[in-house]
Amino acid sequence: MSHFDPEKHSCLGSAIHSWDPRAKIVSLLVLIFAIALAGSILPALAGLCVSISLVLISRIPLAHVAGFMKWPVIFLLPLALFLPFTTEGDCLYSFQFLSVSRQGLFFSLLYLTRGVAAALLALLIVGTAPFTVTIKALQEMGLPASLTQIFLFAYRYVFLLNEEFSIMSRSLQCKGFVRRSDLKTARTLAMAFAMLLIRSYERSLAVYNAMLSRGYRGDIPIPGRNGLAASDLFKSLLVLGAAFSIMAK
């Protein structure tokens, strides 16, 4: 995670980047749900094509997309590999006690397609605007202010604390600590976690005092935003149209 920068490509000048964040989030979320609930392969594949086209339009480098897509594939693979064997149905191929069923293969492909398409769209939501812009758009649409602030702070400090923990790990290594499968490793890391928690707790008190001295009273002002432009509505209309045609199939 140390070289991880989710906002690296958040300021490219594509049609997705210039889309109003509120319209973008709502339209893409509707599309994600439409794809994730698609009942058969064809609409799911159509959804995947729409997702890939949108990613191409966004001009996010494909290497970044591939690195990002590693995890959903890892999470979906166990399901996708098991289902062909464990689903009852017409036997396509059998080897000793294992048999691949047509229905199982169908479900496996369906889950994989829906999962990958939905993950690509999630990448578009966060990858095409700075996180603060996205989360403030959500607040404008009704996310409670307290939750918005927890999001902003937690996001900000995840990177900093990760840096801090890697320094602590390095200092443990310098003192001869090696991670093994034993109780001592578990206890040592538990102490390190506890220390990280104490540091972050104490830091939070300092952060709060610093905020108070700058006039914090419990909410962060959000800058006013103009109404939606015709181009925002047009983009939303296109994406929502795709979502409804996937749902209708």
Added chain:
Amino acid sequence: MVHISDGVLPGPMLAAGFILTAILLYYSLKEIKAEEIAKISLITAALFVASLVHFPIGPTSVHLILNGLAGILLGRRAFAGVFVALTLQALFFQHGGLTSLGVNALNIGLPALLAWQLFEYRKNLASPRRETIFGAMAGGMAVLASVLMVSLELLTMGEAFKEISVLVIGVHLPVVVLESVVAGAATGFLANVKPEMLAGGNNGSFPR
């Protein structure tokens, strides 16, 4: 595998997950004070970072969930912390997904609240190591509960998911033990060094 990805669960279950998560979020954030926000956020971020650390188990490695520890530290606010952490994970690391966010938040967050309740019982035990003992119990129980919830949800999907449900429980049993050791040791350490950090601690920094 404790995170359920997009595209797997049926619509009604996703909807139920979101509704229950919204209710628990409301309960978790009720009467929140301005000074709590920074604390909840930083502890959530620290637990997030710690959960990314890999533990070697034989030839493979696992990472912790730490939802029990979240309950022990944040009390009622733990559900909001879990929700925020899972959303960040779904968005930036693609662990889990946006459509299954409600169900996933319930799977991890509800056991966090149970862990907090279990940890409260430590007050009935007159032992200098009661935080370690109850921390270990709460930490292990929280992961076990999460794994059982995931497994049950997969089971409701039909006969074909039986083997996967059993597999999910099987591969997570070592995590339950590990999590219990880590949560116990960390809670014992915190009870000695900074007892006010524990939920319902000396100054009650997080309301019960």
